[in-house]
Amino acid sequence: MTPADLLQRITIRPEQCGGRPCIRGMRIRVIDVLELLAAGESQAQILEDYPYLESEDIAACLLYAARRLNHPNVAA
Template sequence: METLLSRITTDPAQCGGRPCIRGMRVRVRDVLDLLEAGLSFDEVLEELPYLERDDIRAAIAYAARRLDHPVIHAAE
């Protein structure tokens, strides 16, 4: 998993510090938006031919990790 996540980079001088794929100006969000729009992995790779299949998997893994946090509700 860490190998996949190492494909995600952040640089304050690039894309406003948003997480990108391997230092390119392709944001994790861009990849997720294409998937959400219904594109398959193969279609994403056609749209962004400089990406690799593992880049897509890394974007999904990154998003899943960022969303995996406990939600604590106040007692009523």
């Protein structure tokens, strides 16, 4: 799966979750998955706890976050 394919799994709709990025139009936010990973949950455990998620969804969350953070910060 290409990076572009992964990023298509991330949806942003103003009427859903306050316009926050979600996975495939579901009400699970990118931040929810990232926080689970940061808390030490394994990908396998996340997929077990959320059976409607796919491993590509987790990869999409990580790629989305990486892309959002990859911008220059200019000091004034």
